[in-house]
Every structure is written in structure tokens, then in C-alpha cells.
Amino acid sequence: MAKKKKKKPVMKFTYQMRTKLIVLFFVLLLGLSGLIGRLMYIEYTSGEKYQKKVLSMQAYDSQTIPYQRGDILDCRGNIMATSMAVYNVILDCYVMTDKEEYIEPTIQALTSCFPELNREELLTYAKEKKDSRYIILARKLPYEQIQPFVELTEEKDEDGKLVHPDIQGVWFEKEYQRNYPYGTLAGSVIGFTSAGDVGTTGLENYYNDILNGVNGRQYGYLNSDSNFEKTVIPAEDGYNLICTLDVNIQMIVEKKLQEFNEAYRDNYRVGDGSLATAVIIMNPNNGEILAMAQTPTFDLNNPRNLSALYSEEETAAMTDEEISVILNGLWQNYGVTHTYEPGSVQKPFTVSCGLETGTITTDMTFECDGYEMFGGKPVKCVNKNGHGTETVEGALMDSCNDSLMQMSYKIGAENFLDYQYIFGFGQKTGIDLPGEANTASLMYTLENMKPVDLATNSFGQNFNCTMIEMISAFASLINGGHYYQPHLVKKITDASGNIVSTIDAAEVKQTISAKTSETIKTFLYHTVQDGTAKTAKVDGYSMGGKTGTAEKLPRGNGKYLVSFMGFVPYENPQLIAYCIVEEPNVEQQDHSTYAQNITREILEEVLPYLNIYPDEEKTGVNADLTVTGTDQLTNHTPYAPTEPVQEPETP
Secondary structure: OOOOOOOOOOOOOOHHHHHHHHHHHHHHHHHHHHHHHHHHHHHHHHHHHHHHHHHHHOOOOOEEEOOOOOOEEOOOOOEEEEEEEEEEEEEOHHHHOOOHHHHHHHHHHHHHHOOOOOHHHHHHHHHHOOOOOOEEEEEEEOHHHHHHHHHHHHOEOOOOOEOOOOOOOEEEEEEEEEEOOOOOOOHHHHOOEEOOOEEOOHHHHHOHHHHOOEOEEEEEEEOOOOOEEEEEEOOEOOOEEEEOOOHHHHHHHHHHHHHHHHHOOOOOOOOOOEEEEEEEEEOOOOOEEEEEEEEOOOOOOOOOOOOOOOOHHHHHOOOHHHHHHHHHHHHOOHHHHOOEOOHHHHHHHHHHHHHHHOOOOOOOEEEEOOEEEEOOEEEEOOOOOOOEEEEHHHHHHOOOHHHHHHHHHHHOHHHHHHHHHHOOOOOOOOOOOOOOOOOHHHOOOOOOOOHHHHHHHOOOOOOOEOHHHHHHHHHHHHOOOEEEOOEOEEEEEOOOOOEEEEOOOOEEEEOOOHHHHHHHHHHHHHHHHHOOOHHHOOOOOOOEEEEEEEEOOOOOOOOEEEEEEEEEOOOOOOEEEEEEEEEEOOOOOOOOHHHHHHHHHHHHHHHHHOOOOOOOOOOOOOOOOOOOOOOOOOOOOOOOOOOOEOOOOOO
């Protein structure tokens, strides 16, 4: 009997299954809706960004549009640093060889407009590099040099058609090259740039990010209809710096430094007029630097060229490491990076400290016998025979070391060190330049200051400072006690000249009272009128100032750093100038008259330029003291130099 076949079960489309499918459909629909929403959000918030990425990947003609680095201008709008457009000549061999009839006209046009190009080399490119899209034929040409080629390719006939349509495959890549119209002027202050618009020194370095902009981009691509289109993202140019420097004052200062250098170049030893000579001119009422100069200097347009200092034979004999050391030293800003013992320009600070703390009064007198004894050794005065009885004012006028040391005993180490800190010694000023030296480790503390250290510190030996530290602090002595942060940039503008930010005078602190300031100012006025600073007197102008003569380490080697700090006019100082001559090229270096003469000659030109008018009757003083040669001192008996300090050495 045959078996019956079993029937296969029939899948019934149940209610539960329909429900599951409906749920799945809505889940998929919801997910799809979420995806669409997400795409719409991305398009709204980041569409441009992703579009740029897509364009960059399918770019057929993509070019960088370079930004223009911002200019650096002086306070009167003179351009001290700028970026000039230059052009690279680019050959697109793929385009030039697209048709045989393009090759000869293009090569003929290139060799005609750019004679330095080699015809045979261009023919080699056409044969061997047909697929190359980017061959640099010439670099960094000014527009004047590429203009004939541009005019040739754009020439049209009477019907408006191109005369030379077969010139193909050549284009010009624009970039910028940094240029310094004044060459060596303010070299260490302005600084220069290296490859890639990287500021190497000076303001170029300190404000690098502000001066630099953002490159733009031009994209050529095929759209969905295979049509060639372009998208341009414009470059953002860098900001400009408006400086406190005045080009005319800077020129006067550098001219006088160079005259001094030439006058003393071969006076005693072969070399320059000094190891280094530097000047800072500041507005004492707001901290603005009007000029900052030094010798030797360098050409900003060719900063690695040493031909001004060394012969070709000398340079050729140097190793790369030796050249690097020389260049790094040359590029440094002496007034900011170099530390030294200031000498007697410190004395007004010591007197101010005594007056402010009440440990010194103006009616005190001191007996100068020419020295003070420490550990059985004398620390001598300017006058080794002694000045006799000195008032506080007289001690400054005669630059009497002995009197200052006696004042230091009354002041005490704690008061003295407190006021060194108040005046900013041992601290960075925060000037807007790179490489400012930190002198904190070159100062004494209460724990390690012995009586002899206090005594020698009181007249500016055995501690170190920088020029910018000293002039910033000194300005507060004569402006009512207001310490301003020194600065070189006062405005930042965009490429259109609109002000982005203004850097106002920043009063950091009050160092001394207005009363003490008036007293010190009077003392310093008499120091110029009848004291050690007579040589610095500008005829017809009331002025004050203080000389400095610091013996360098090791003591007894006959090497000195001499200086002068002066301000004009006496009643309401509008300008303060500080000059340092380190190791003047003379047999006997310890005469501050070198620095005084330089300062006076600078002020004789700068004061009329700034419309600061004479306020005293002219007397004809110093008429024969102009630096004109090595006989500078023959008609003038310099004030006796500071005798060597026997001990101790700088900490």
C-alpha cells in the first residue's frame, strides 16, 4: 500500500510578521531621515570646508595666492620694511607641447623676453618633459622684467584677436620678497626674515605672527557638466606695525656713531672706534623709543654679508661655525641683550634711595679723603687725593665715589636692594624686542651682600644691567617718578590702514616721589652746568645728566666702558639720551668725554628737528669739542677717570 506524501507547511503571513515589517520600515525610514538631516547639517555648517577638500582633490589648475607680509613704518609713516611682489617664470610643458605649433613660438618668446634662458634647454624640456606641469625657469623677477612677455601674449590686432595665440604654457607665480629701503638703518631693531617669512631678529621676530597673513588659493576644476570652473579664496595680508622710531632721528644717531667710529678707527689699535658704541633715545614721559642704534651694524637686505667687517681672504679662512658665531653677535641688539657694569650713572639712584627712605638728607655733608678701606684694601675715589667736604649735590656733580660709599652705610643693604628692585634692576623691562637679557643672577641679595658689595654697588660697580633697564629707570628719576614700560610699536593697522589696536603708554609703577624727582633733576642740572658733564652741554639748552666710567673685569686691565645719560630741557624733560662707548680705541680709555661728545652732537641736531627750542642764553661752550679726529681731547682736559676698583669681582 503506497504511503501518502506529507504536505509541506504553508507559511502564513501572520499579523505579527506584518507588524515587524512595518516597524522595520519605519526604523529604516527614521535612519534615512537622520542621515539626510545629518548631511544637511554638515552642508550648512561645514559645506565650504569639505567643498575645498573636494576641489583640492580634483584640481586641474591649483595655485597658491600668497599673502603680503605687513609693513614696518616709523612714527611719521616712512616705510622701514616692506614686501615687494616678485614673480617666478613657470613653464607648463604639458600645455606647450599639446600642439606642435605651440613649441617654437613659445620658446622664441621666452628667449626674446628673458635673454638669460637657454634655447637648447627649453627644447630639451619639450622633448623629455612633455608631461611636466611645473618647471621654474626664473625666480623672483620684478614686474618690470616680466612685463614685455605679458604685453607680447596680450597683444591684439584691430579686430581684438590675439596676435600671438600660439604662445602657450607659460605663467607667472607671484610671491613676495622682503625689502628694507634704508639698508643698515636700525638693523638690530627692525630685524630681518628668513625663508618662509620667518622673522629672525628684532621687530620682525617679536611681531612675526602679526606681520604674517594667511595664503589664499585658486582652484581650477571640472564641474558636474565637465565645464572648467575656478574658485578663488583670497589671501589675508598681514598687519602693519607703526613704530615709535623716527627715521630722521635714527639717521642722525647712526651718522654720529659712524663719525666717531671713523675718527678713532686707527687711533690706537687696528679696528673700529670702540669694541661697541650704542645710543638709545627715549621720550621719558611715555617710554617710547625714538632711536636705538649701535656699531657695528649690518645690511638688512644682505644680513649674512660680512664684507664690511672682514676681507674676502679673512672670511674664506673662517669655518661655518665661526661665521655663525660672528653673525649671531652682529645681529643682537646691544641695548637689550648686552649686560655690563653701569658705573657712575647709578649714583643718582643711590641718592634717590637715600632721600626716599629718609636715611639721607640734602643738608648732609661727607668727607672725601680719596678712598674707603675694606679688608685692608682701598676702594678709591675719582680723585685719589680726595674732594674734601662734599654735599649730596656736590657728590653727584664731582662723581665722588667716597661720598657715595659713605651714603651707602647710612642707607643700608636692605633699603638699597629694595630700591634696586623698585627701579627695575635685575628684571626684564618687557620691551617688545626678542632676547632681552635677564640680569637677576647678576644682582646681590640681602643674604650675600657684604659691606664692600654695598659700597661698590652704590657707584655702579659689581652689578650688571642692560641699557634698556638703565634708561627706563633713569627716566623715572626725572619725570616725577613714573616708570613707563619701554616700547617700540604704538599702533597696529590692517592692509588698508585701519587701526587694529593702539599700544598706549603703560605706567608700571611709581618709583620715587615727585619731590625727590625734582631734587635729583636739579642736582643733575648742576652736574651738566658745573660738574663732570660739562662736555655734554648743548649750547642754548638747559639740560641735566650724569657721566659713567666703569672699569671692566678683570680689574687693572685698562679696559673701560664709559657712558653719559642726559635729558633736555631741565624743567620739563622731553627727551632722554643714553650713550655707551665700550673700550674706546684709545690708549687711556677711562674718559666719559667720548660718550658726552657723541651725545652732545646728536642732541645738537635732534633738538631743533623735534622743535625743542633753546631756553638759555648761548655761551659758545663746547664750540671746539666736535669729534673730528683723533685729537678730540687736545683742547680739553677731561675730568679725572675713576680709579680701578681693587675688589671684589662681579658676583
